[in-house]
Amino acid sequence: MSVNNFITLPYKLERDPPPFEANDIKYPEPLVRHFLKEFTKRGDKIFDPFAGLGTTLFVAEEMGRIPFGIEYDERRFEWVAGQMRHWGNLACGDSLKLAKLGFPKMDFCMTSPPFMPKGDKWNPLSAGNPAKAGYATYLKQMQKIFTQVGGVMKKNARIVVHVDNIPGRIYTPLVRDLSIAVGDVLSLENEIVVAWKNAKPDYPHTHCLVFRNR
Numbered sequence: 001m002s003v004n005n006f007i008t009l010p011y012k013l014e015r016d017p018p019p020f021e022a023n024d025i026k027y028p029e030p031l032v033r034h035f036l037k038e039f040t041k042r043g044d045k046i047f048d049p050f051a052g053l054g055t056t057l058f059v060a061e062e063m064g065r066i067p068f069g070i071e072y073d074e075r076r077f078e079w080v081a082g083q084m085r086h087w088g089n090l091a092c093g094d095s096l097k098l099a100k101l102g103f104p105k106m107d108f109c110m111t112s113p114p115f116m117p118k119g120d121k122w123n124p125l126s127a128g129n130p131a132k133a134g135y136a137t138y139l140k141q142m143q144k145i146f147t148q149v150g151g152v153m154k155k156n157a158r159i160v161v162h163v164d165n166i167p168g169r170i171y172t173p174l175v176r177d178l179s180i181a182v183g184d185v186l187s188l189e190n191e192i193v194v195a196w197k198n199a200k201p202d203y204p205h206t207h208c209l210v211f212r213n214r
């Protein structure tokens with residue numbers, strides 16, 4: 001299937017985050033709907049190893065797909081599972097150990113991992129564990145997670161990773177760095193730039209890396 005590498009979608013957060021969430025982690029539902037429509041069919045198993053506030057899982061259910069996922073944060077896990085029909089398919093745990101969780105083979109994966117600025121020591125994948133600090137460790141852990149994602153995907157299945165570069169005093173080229181780290185274990189097929197139709201001035205576009213489990 002050929003894929004355009006530039007698309008335009010509305011920036012729309014359709015479900016309110018739970019009242020106890022002050023942080024801004026959700027990705028827009030039209031983004032998930034676009035890729036599920038493009039790459040999946042009803043009944044397909046859809047995986048999100050960084051489920052967050054459940055956008056991938058909710059949209060998958062709404063479109064007649066079967067969602068599976070992992071979320072590290074207990075409060076987010078409970079809030080999402082509490083609203084899923086397939087709540088038993090969501091695990092509360094660490095994606096670094098996902099190979100041990102006994103997931104069935106998946107047809108498609110779409111996810112938005114935690115983004116780490118290069119200048120930080122705090123590694124969002126290890127909840128601040130000082131023994132796992134630093135950007136290089138974060139990239140190695142992302143590679144380890146996506147190796148295990150490959151292990152639960154069907155052969156040739158697609159894995160879409162939503163990612164942004166992070167501006168700042170030290171610019172973080174995360175799109176490039178994740179393409180390389182994950183591209184060593186999954187085959188990079190495309191980088192899609194998504195322009196937001198009703199963009200906020202500081203967030204005009206985003207990126208989706210499309211990998212194949214060869």
Ligand SMILES: C[S@@+](CC[C@H](N)C(=O)[O-])C[C@H]1O[C@@H](n2cnc3c(N)ncnc32)[C@H](O)[C@@H]1O
Binds near residue numbers: 051095096112126
């Ligand atoms: C950017 S958010 C995902 C947001 C989600 N796409 C949504 O729309 O709600 C990343 C999530 O990954 C979770 N996370 C961080 N480290 C993790 C790990 N090692 N295993 C599983 N989940 C993890 C965080 O708690 C966070 O909720």
